[in-house]
Amino acid sequence: MSVVPALSYEGVGFSYAAAPGASASGEVLRDVTLEVPEGEFVLLVGATGSGKSTLLRLAKPEIAPAGRLEGEVRAFGRDVRGLGPVESARAVGYVFQDPDAQIVCDTVWHEVAFGLENLGVDEGEMRRRVAETCNFLGMEPWLRMRTAELSGGQRQTLALAATLALRPRLLLLDEPTAMLDPLAEKSFLSLLFRANRELGMTVVVATHAPRPMLDYATRALRIEDGSVLPVGLGELAKAPSLEPVPRRGGPSACGDPASRSAAASRVVPASRSAAASRFAGEKDLLRADNLWLRYARDGRWVLRGLDLSVAAGEVRALVGSNGCGKSTLLAALAGALRTQRGRVRNAAAASQALLPQSPRALLARETVADELSEWRRAGGYDAAEVSAALGRIGLAGAAGRHPYDLSGGQQQLLALEKLLLLHPRLLLLDEPTKGLDDAFRARVAARVAAARDAGATVLVATHDLGFVRAVADSVSLLFDGEVAVTEPTATFFERSWLYRDR
Amino acid sequence: MSESAHRELTGPVAGEKNLRPGPCVARPDAAPARRRPTPFETCHATVPAVCLAGTVALSMLAAQPVCVGVSLAGALAFSLAARGARATARGLVWQVPMLALVCLFNPLFSASGSTLLFKLGPRSVYAESLAYGATMGALMVAGVLWLEDAAAVLTQDRLLALAGRRMRSLPLVVSMAAQLAPQLLGRAHAVRTALDACTAAGPRPGRREGLVRTSTLLMGWALEDSLGRADAMRARGWESGLPRTCYRTERLRRSDVAALVGLAALLALAAAGAWVACADWRFYPRMEGLAPWWCYVPLVLLAALPTVVAAVGRVRDRGLS
Incomplete structure (x- = not known):
């Protein structure tokens, strides 16, 4: 039977x-x-x-x-x-x-x-x-x-x-x-x-x-x-992870396989010194001193005496466990959350953009094309650029559709593109690859890398270590409301006991 | 080592972060849990419901200074026991001025009485109308306090468990609405934060425009969610055609029935006493007709009962950390 x-x-x-x-x-x-x-x-x-x-x-x-x-x-x-x-x-x-x-x-x-x-x-x-x-x-x-x-x-x-x-x-x-x-x-x-x-x-x-x-x-x-x-x-x-996206006009600070294998065999890898020196002469675009923040008077401190500095043109990843304050930090750095103590100096305060964890918090229009045009006046871009942007994210045929009819990955790309059209000097990204499949992760990585190559400073909070390796120059580990360590990406992965992307 | 194995080690205990990073919404980690022993926790919800509803009704109907005083004292004592000094004081910050305001305003509108205190311009202020105002003000404060006490004792799910068998979908509707409110607030905060943070997008939209933008966005978001929620409900047998049953966390025991019978008797006595007290009492032209002391005894017992229950609970809990 x-x-x-x-x-x-x-x-x-x-x-x-x-x-x-x-x-x-x-x-x-x-x-x-x-x-x-x-x-x-x-x-x-x-x-x-x-x-x-x-x-x-x-x-x-x-x-x-x-x-x-x-x-x-x-x-x-x-x-x-x-x-x-x-x-x-x-x-x-x-x-x-x-x-x-x-x-x-x-x-x-x-x-x-x-x-x-x-x-x-x-x-x-x-x-x-x-x-x-x-x-x-x-x-x-x-x-x-x-x-x-x-x-x-x-x-x-x-x-x-x-x-x-x-x-x-x-x-x-x-x-x-x-x-x-x-x-x-x-x-x-x-x-x-x-x-x-x-x-x-x-x-x-x-x-x-x-x-x-x-x-x-x-x-x-x-x-x-x-x-x-x-x-x-x-x-x-055996499926491949995300490929590193090298910087245009120079080797990646952290990504290419040759330097990675070299990093594994030597005590002080060449890639590390390269990454460390890349931003050595740069002025800090963003600097936070002694930030203290909590949500309720008798609540726990989410940020406790946090210091952070990000150089102009740098792509910095923020990693750390859930609830360690990554999203809170992004909002505080952007000036959207008031800290109880401490100071943020942000040279790009007038030209920044934040991609929230859910792209839906950013999608407010009836159609995909309207969505990209919402900030046209402030961003100083025209209809031709909107259609070029639609082409870049593969939504040229979907201009008239409602953003909610798109897949999660397409919504994320659309929200990101909406921000990139503004050419912000500082781009803050909160879990940009959450819930996305490999193809969309790669596309998000490519768009972030393009913004980086165009000179934007990027701060990205993420759990996605493959994404970190693909685009980030350096990594800060948040713990107990503070930055526990900041290192160039390759060094961070090499020295870390837990954080490796494969 | 595989990525999955490493990933296992990369997060802490809490799960995914929800979209409510705002100070406007209660976060589980925002404050240490307020754990005060809740009176009436060990009996069926009908007992506190009947006790408090009866007391509120009686205090509202018995507009007589002694009755009101007794009710106010009982409400205050129970508020201290059930909600704590801090919450009570926070309420009194606006309740006491309200009482004073009603007390002072009454003589301006009704110039009756026989004991002239003073003249305020063309108006005469009499002690009787001042007393009447004070009684009414105290009555309002007592009513508000009893309702606040009831809210502290009867949490929403206990209250919903009281809904009759015929209204089974009511608890569901109410609980969905109760979920929706904090979710909307949290999302509204996320939307505002994102917009505030995007300075590259130019100046913030005007207040009205911003409100329209946010509410349209939230509406779309909630509608999209509701499609998913409807599927989730249907996948678990919603509209299965069978009569719905009801999972009850509380059972009506014999002791609860006995308590209810006792309560009903006390309520009847207190009502009778209050009726006698009010029938003889008059404010104008002079305050007179105070009923004998034993008329107030059942009312005093009723007003003190919740506090006594709370105190007994505390005594039983002694020895616990």
């Missing part, structure tokens, strides 16, 4: 209902046939927009996209189109990407119980399931907290708990860790792994950054041009 797979696609093709005025057929999937045996941990990799979400959503009829579906999607041998909402909720769980948008209730316990309430589970059974789920995920300490007080990592764990409480046999996750910092990602994945191994749940994760999950996965599938093909886990581990 053959074993029924947890999830199977048989000759599945899917095209979105064509938008009015659109000529393209909107075909996303073509003749996809695959089987996921019960108990596996499967990665579904592919670039943003390759159809990963569509493929997963087709297995969940309540949230399946509108369009034309061919072939059959089966969960545990049953065509999912025949599953009612109750059966579907019990058989297939789904966790979304955005930690903010998928929380419904305002207390943790209510969120965990929400799905059970919907399914009319009686009170006794509900108590057991909420208790067991919280025990399994170690959520008891924050059971009575309000969801608004949770960190992103906790919110995502809560989303997982709310789904696990329904005891689905198959768990589908769409980029569940894209918005999390590396540590929150690790702890979320370990919980997911436990659900897979200890509860025997079949797990399918769609991701564009499979590396942190390779230790857990049993196999991987790649989706490309609408087709799904198996890919070796080893192959994914």
Whole structure:
């Protein structure tokens, strides 16, 4: 007797209902046939927009996209189109990407119980399931907290708990860790792994950054041009990281492979002295002395006696753990947050731009073209430059679309380009590569490098060490509200015990 | 060593940072948690709800100096016990002037009474109308204080648990709204910060224009979120067609029922006493008709009850750090 797979696609093709005025057929999937045996941990990799979400959503009829579906999607041998909402909720769980948008209730316990309430589970059974789920995920300490007080990592764990409480046999996750910092990602994945191994749940994760999950996965599938093909886990581990973007008109301060290997073999590498001397004669563009900042009168100090100086033309990366004050520091340096003590001297105070963590905080117009034109007068650029900018970020064909209809990566590029059109002398970037796939990371890196080559000073707060290596001249490590160390990038990576990008 | 293995070591305990870096929104790390023992925590929410609602209603209806004084004293004592001296003092900063204002303004509008104190221009100021004003002012302050006390004792989720079985979606609507407010504030702060920081974009838009820009942006953002949230709800069986059940964190026990019966009896007695006290009392033309002392006893007991409950709780907690 053959074993029924947890999830199977048989000759599945899917095209979105064509938008009015659109000529393209909107075909996303073509003749996809695959089987996921019960108990596996499967990665579904592919670039943003390759159809990963569509493929997963087709297995969940309540949230399946509108369009034309061919072939059959089966969960545990049953065509999912025949599953009612109750059966579907019990058989297939789904966790979304955005930690903010998928929380419904305002207390943790209510969120965990929400799905059970919907399914009319009686009170006794509900108590057991909420208790067991919280025990399994170690959520008891924050059971009575309000969801608004949770960190992103906790919110995502809560989303997982709310789904696990329904005891689905198959768990589908769409980029569940894209918005999390590396540590929150690790702890979320370990919980997911436990659900897979200890509860025997079949797990399918769609991701564009499979590396942190390779230790857990049993196999991987790649989706490309609408087709799904198996890919070796080893192959994914070998995938190249971000390539360094050398400075125009000279060798990179930190990046080229030759100097990197030299750095590994010598005590005082040539690249370090080169980087150290690069800005030796430069005047500081930005200088902070003894900054103290906290958000509430009796709150903890986020910045405590922080000193920082950034030379004109330098690209400085700010790294450090979550909550160490990177974003706060950027806002304080920009003069958008008042410090309780200390002084910021900013030679570019009148010509600076800040890219916030979420590009949506910057996107205020109805169309992509309007977005880039919003600050035309102040920036002194014309319509021709706007269309050139659209071309540079690959959105020439999307000028009339709403920014929210773009992918996360495109939104980030659009927000960055909006700032770059102003030619700011100081560019402050807060997690510019968060949630982006490798292709978009590389494009963001290229645009930042272009701004650097044009003479801008860049300060970038990030967890993305590949990005740091690709564009930064030097790195400052923030700890306990202070700068613990500032070094040229190559030296920093070479001497660091923790921070290496591969 | 792989990037993933290294990444594991690069962050601290807290998860991803949410978009609420502003001083306007409560941050978990912004202040040490205010942990004051909450009175009535160990009984069903209906007990404090009935007790406080009854007390508020009685104090509002019994506009008689002794009744009002008793209610005000009870409200103040409970405020000190449940909310602490600091929060109470912060409230009194505006409540005392309000009381004084009502007290002083009443004689200007109603010049009745028999004991002439002094003349203010053409107006005569009588002791009776001053007393009437003071009583009304104290009544308002007592009402506000009792409501503040109730808010400290009955947190939102306890209050929502009281919603009847027929109003099951009400708690959900309220809790979604409760989430939305801090999220919007946090995002508004992020939008403002970004705009303030982008000096290269020229001068800030005018106040009105800025407000329109921010609110349009936030609206779009929230709408986009709501699509995601609707999917997340449907994925967990929302609109499954089955009757929804309700997860209750509190259960009504026999002791709660006994407490409620006792409370109802005390409320009835206090109401009767207050009725007698008010029926005989008049401010004008001269203040007279004070009821005998035993009329006020149930009211005093009722007003003191929450503080006594809080004090008993403290005594039971002694020995705990």
